[in-house]
Amino acid sequence: MIGYLLLLLLVGVPVGVAFSLVILLNAEAWSVSLDFVGQTTLDALLNYPFLAIPLFILGGELMSRGGLTRQLVKFSTRMLRWSSASMGHVMIVASALMGAITGSSVAAVAAIGRAIGPEMLKRGYKPGYVGALNAASGLLGVLLPPSIPLILYGAAVGVSITSLFLATLVPGLLFTVMFMVVHSFRARHVLEGGKEREVDGDHALSLKTAKEWFALVPALFMPVLVLGGIYSGVFTPTEAAAVAALYALFYALVTRSESFSGLGDGFARAAASSAAVMFIIGFTTVFNRALVLEQVPQQIATYAVGLTDSALVFLLAVNLMLLLVGMFMETSAATLLMGPLLAPAAVQYGIDPIHFGLIVVINIEIGLLTPPLAANLYVAALVNRIPLVPLIKQLTWFIVACLACLLLVTYVPQVSLWYQYVF
Amino acid sequence: MTSSSVNRGPLWLRKLRALERKAYSFEKFVCIVSLVVMTFATGYVVMTRNLHLASPNYGELGLAALIPLTLVGGAMCTYLGSHISVEIMQVAPSRFLRGITEVAAAVFSIVFACFYIYSGVVLVEEFRYTGDKLLDLGTPLWVLAAFFPVGMGLMIFHCIVRILCVLAGVPKYEESEVAA
Numbered sequence: 001m002i003g004y005l006l007l008l009l010l011v012g013v014p015v016g017v018a019f020s021l022v023i024l025l026n027a028e029a030w031s032v033s034l035d036f037v038g039q040t041t042l043d044a045l046l047n048y049p050f051l052a053i054p055l056f057i058l059g060g061e062l063m064s065r066g067g068l069t070r071q072l073v074k075f076s077t078r079m080l081r082w083s084s085a086s087m088g089h090v091m092i093v094a095s096a097l098m099g100a101i102t103g104s105s106v107a108a109v110a111a112i113g114r115a116i117g118p119e120m121l122k123r124g125y126k127p128g129y130v131g132a133l134n135a136a137s138g139l140l141g142v143l144l145p146p147s148i149p150l151i152l153y154g155a156a157v158g159v160s161i162t163s164l165f166l167a168t169l170v171p172g173l174l175f176t177v178m179f180m181v182v183h184s185f186r187a188r189h190v191l192e193g194g195k196e197r198e199v200d201g202d203h204a205l206s207l208k209t210a211k212e213w214f215a216l217v218p219a220l221f222m223p224v225l226v227l228g229g230i231y232s233g234v235f236t237p238t239e240a241a242a243v244a245a246l247y248a249l250f251y252a253l254v255t256r257s258e259s260f261s262g263l264g265d266g267f268a269r270a271a272a273s274s275a276a277v278m279f280i281i282g283f284t285t286v287f288n289r290a291l292v293l294e295q296v297p298q299q300i301a302t303y304a305v306g307l308t309d310s311a312l313v314f315l316l317a318v319n320l321m322l323l324l325v326g327m328f329m330e331t332s333a334a335t336l337l338m339g340p341l342l343a344p345a346a347v348q349y350g351i352d353p354i355h356f357g358l359i360v361v362i363n364i365e366i367g368l369l370t371p372p373l374a375a376n377l378y379v380a381a382l383v384n385r386i387p388l389v390p391l392i393k394q395l396t397w398f399i400v401a402c403l404a405c406l407l408l409v410t411y412v413p414q415v416s417l418w419y420q421y422v423f
Numbered sequence: 424m425t426s427s428s429v430n431r432g433p434l435w436l437r438k439l440r441a442l443e444r445k446a447y448s449f450e451k452f453v454c455i456v457s458l459v460v461m462t463f464a465t466g467y468v469v470m471t472r473n474l475h476l477a478s479p480n481y482g483e484l485g486l487a488a489l490i491p492l493t494l495v496g497g498a499m500c501t502y503l504g505s506h507i508s509v510e511i512m513q514v515a516p517s518r519f520l521r522g523i524t525e526v527a528a529a530v531f532s533i534v535f536a537c538f539y540i541y542s543g544v545v546l547v548e549e550f551r552y553t554g555d556k557l558l559d560l561g562t563p564l565w566v567l568a569a570f571f572p573v574g575m576g577l578m579i580f581h582c583i584v585r586i587l588c589v590l591a592g593v594p595k596y597e598e599s600e601v602a603a
Contacts, residue, residue: 011527015507015508016497034538037542038545046487046557048486055465242466271451272499274496275454275493275495275500278489
């Protein structure tokens with residue numbers, strides 16, 4: 001089956017189609033009824049947490065079009081202008097702020113790259129480095145709550161999504177700090193003359209008048225609204241996504257920062273992106289269901305426990321495997337497949353499924369930086385108009401930083417389970 | 424699709440592509456309406472619950488809207504070439520190899536869609552017979568299941584046009600369109 005699957009994927013068959021087709025073409029062997037495969041997909045899609053995915057994607061799109069992203073960038077620029085090589089730090093912090101609203105890595109790369117990439121280039125950063133920093137800091141879009149892959153993991157494995165969001169807060173901040181440290185060390189080497197070039201005149205990111213400062217309030221209120229709403233219990237993560245989208249829409253309409261046709265385009269783009277992700281969710285379920293019917297997750301658990309008693313060795317093996325999976329599979333599909341497949345084994349080793357969820361998602365997210373399937377990399381190259389080779393060269397430092405953080409999250413459970421000690 | 428893209432190839436193919444363009448407009452409309460419904464329905468639920476207003480759970484409409492977004496949206500992704508896939512072969516140096524794999528991917532997608540059209544029709548009949556509904560507003564499940572044959576039928580149509588375009592040596596997309 002794996003051979004057929006790889007062949008289909010290699011030919012360029014959409015991921016959702018490929019995973020479904022390998023089961024459908026051999027339905028009897030997998031005890032799957034062709035009459036009711038549609039029912040499996042329907043059951044999977046009629047799942048309330050999944051509603052958050054198109055809504056967060058829409059929210060991100062409307063934020064970019066309505067100017068909220070720009071305001072976040074202005075705020076980050078103002079707050080970090082004291083630091084040396086400040087524009088790189090701005091890119092990291094703005095990506096983190098964007099992540100605290102949209103929960104999507106690729107969306108953060110596209111939105112922040114468009115806004116800050118040209119400013120970094122003006123200040124003398126090497127183009128490859130701009131793309132690398134953009135791609136890496138895009139990971140914060142997912143590693144800080146809310147997070148679409150964590151919603152998928154929570155729904156597929158059956159653990160609390162709010163707990164997952166709480167758990168990822170510290171690892172997300174850890175990644176943010178780590179990227180800032182790497183940037184501080186690397187900045188001298190990637191800047192012409194070793195420091196940022198002065199940019200003359202009143203550039204677009206300046207904040208001078210009280211009116212300009214006041215204009216920041218709606219943008220800064222957005223993460224407060226989304227995260228505050230979730231953690232205070234006013235709304236669920238799914239509802240938070242709808243509130244974020246409505247807020248961004250309301251802002252765009254009130255400030256008239258985007259025309260009606262522009263907003264329509266925003267909805268169309270969000271619809272296309274959402275459909276691509278939902279298609280995978282709906283149709284990989286058939287594959288998952290077949291594996292569950294054949295008790296494959298249980299077999300993996302039994303096999304793993306038979307190989308080693310050590311949870312540390314198991315986690316090391318899981319990390320290596322998931323890093324590899326992340327290189328070849330799209331995030332949503334990989335999370336939906338590997339989460340339910342490996343979580344039962346992790347539980348047998350006494351690993352908390354929330355902690356394990358973070359390990360799964362971080363590994364797969366690092367895959368967004370590692371070719372061949374490296375969405376962040378490609379989007380960063382596209383948005384910043386940079387060739388891939390110099391970008392990949394500069395990325396190595398950030399991948400090493402990611403791996404260091406991953407090891408910390410994996411082997412120090414308190415990093416992700418901190419909330420159990422605090423609350 | 425820009426006019427330069429539509430106006431290439433023989434007349435019958437141009438007419439077919441114009442028809443495909445109309446199908447795409449329909450798919451886009453359905454997906455945008457689905458997004459609007461799920462946004463406002465979920466927002467309405469938050470409002471009514473926090474203001475303690477007595478109101479049915481309209482969130483069900485948002486949930487139901489996921490089905491057309493996924494199934495009709497899947498067809499739209501086929502048209503736009505925006506499905507998530509491993510795009511190794513699309514950067515192959517040989518044009519012949521690219522064409523072969525594109526046709527193969529389209530054929531596999533057609534086979535897949537046929538399975539789901541069959542299953543969707545079975546489901547529609549089953550749900551009409553049993554009268555199964557969603558719990559809160561009573562949205563009939565057969566209506567949702569009907570999006571299987573609709574979405575998959577559109578997907579097959581786009582795949583056939585793609586195959587014909589490859590065979591006729593006509594590029595399927597303009598770059599600007601895919602980027603959009």
